[in-house]
Amino acid sequence: MNFVEAPRGHDVLVDVAGAGVKRDGRWLVEGVDLSIRRGEIVTMIGPNGSGKSTTAKLVTGVLKPSVGTVSRRTGLRVGYVPQKLAIDWTMPLTVRRLMTLTGRYGPGEIAGALEATGVSHLAEAEVQHLSGGEFQRALLARAMIRKPDLLVLDEPVQGVDFSGEVALYDLIGQIRDETQCGILLISHDLHVVMAATDTVICLNGHVCCRGSPESVARSPEYLSLFGARAANALAVYQHHHDHTHLPDGRVLEADGRVVGAHEHVHEHEGHSHHGHDHA
Amino acid sequence: MLEDFFTRALIAGIGLALVTGPLGCFIVWRRMSYFGDTMAHSALLGVALSLVAQVNVTLGVFVIAAAVAGALLLLQRRNTLSTDALLGILSHSALAIGLVVAFLSGIRVDLMGFLFGDILAVSVADIAVIWLGGAVILGALVLMWRPLLAATVNADIAEAEGMRPEVTRVILMLLLASVIAIAMKIVGVLLITALLIIPPATARRVSGTPELMAVVAAVAGAVAVTGGLFGSLRFDTPSGPSIVVAALVLFLVSIAVPARLWQRKREA
Known part of the structure; x- marks a missing residue:
């Protein structure tokens, strides 16, 4: 391996x-x-x-x-932001209260986390009223406040x-x-x-x-x-090329050899x- | 004399409402009201069995309600029927078996008393059970508040961040079984869920945090008990149902009036 x-x-x-x-x-x-x-x-x-x-x-x-x-x-x-998070409407949960869901944090730490993710202005908003992006930022703030x-x-x-x-x-x-x-x-x-x-x-x-x-x-x-x-x-995003994939699927190695894709071994391969x- | 039993009923009812409000919040947040209903219905089976076995009724109800909750958790894992259908089966079977057992045992049981409660017959010993049991339940809620709330918002987050949502879930079931055991005599098995659901629903509109909602639900429940009991005295209506009607009136008031006031306050 x-x-x-x-x-x-x-x-x-x-x-x-x-x-x-x-x-x-x-x-x-x-x-x-x-x-x-x-x-x-x-x-x-x-x-x-x-x-x-x-x-x-x-x-x-x-x-x-x-x-x-x-x-x-x-x-x-661990700080975790799950893929799906549906908070029942019946729970009155502000962004500020969300921050202390799994731990106790002071007002300074809360303000800092909200500031860092750019949702300070939403501290008192109920999470159910946030847009998708605002909610993700609030969740990120909640995860990172745990350091x-x-x-x-x-x-x-x-x-x-x-x-x-x-x-x-x-x-x-x-x-x-x-x-x-x-x-x-x-x-x-x-x-x-x-x-x-x-x-x-x-x-x-x-x-x-x-x-x-x-x-x-x-x-x-x-x-x-x-x-x-x-x-x-x-x-x-490709910064350096040690080989090139040719249109026909073969690979042009940096040293000029042309090999079949399956013969070519990526450095990263696992x-x-x-x-x-x-x- | 009249003063006396009425005061006892008030003290018992308020003691119960102070517990059902906060605990009921979790039932509402977790969408477990039918679950609570099923456990409450199983209480009648608990009554019948404990009379047959000659054990303490409150204890018997607690054990059976907890057992039904456990059975449901196990059945849910097997993925055969939807939770909804399972609840329907368990709820009504437990109620029916309870009635059958009560009938077969030949024991004279005041069925109406267990189905609809008999708060006016509450003894001093009952009051002690309600307030002591209630204090234990509230104490557990306060101690476990953060993990309970975290697991309610999202079990995966709670688990990933070092909590034990499965354990909190079981504890919540046990607390619910205890409340049912001590509440049965006050409002009866058919109306327990009302005291668990309606006060929190009333509190939702006027509360900005889960903690405030729990406190407001406790107060709303106490007001409903007081109003219902005075109403039942004034109009000579059955006490359990009168309490539920009073709770409903409070709920209707909460969705009619403060909604707009609250909205305006938030926008300001």
């Missing part, structure tokens, strides 16, 4: 090894290997139903793995328009820079995430490819999953294809 992010240093926050979740006789996800280190942003992408949220729940401990192991550093403090070691953000830009999306991703990168927490970010689309992300994991029932954003965008697994158009959108023979 040649996983790139396998080193078990003291700054590894969570390590998932060969984990899978089975429900009602069906594998929601399997063969997941990943680790998140302090200060690292890991972005997980994949189509609907590919097991992204399930994997996030494995990492946070909400779900227990049916096989494999998930080890969290002891005393790991977590690990932030798990499940589609944090849903319901946010494009410029808001960019701003939100900038904010997430900023949180990482300032607090040096590890971040697991789940996204259904890759192209805005790229800038701040250290590692991309492409999921489709199993880990289908992984590596730096540039290398994943060029990987054949990614292309077959998302199509060539998705790759074009990523062109702007393909765990043992999940394929279960169908």
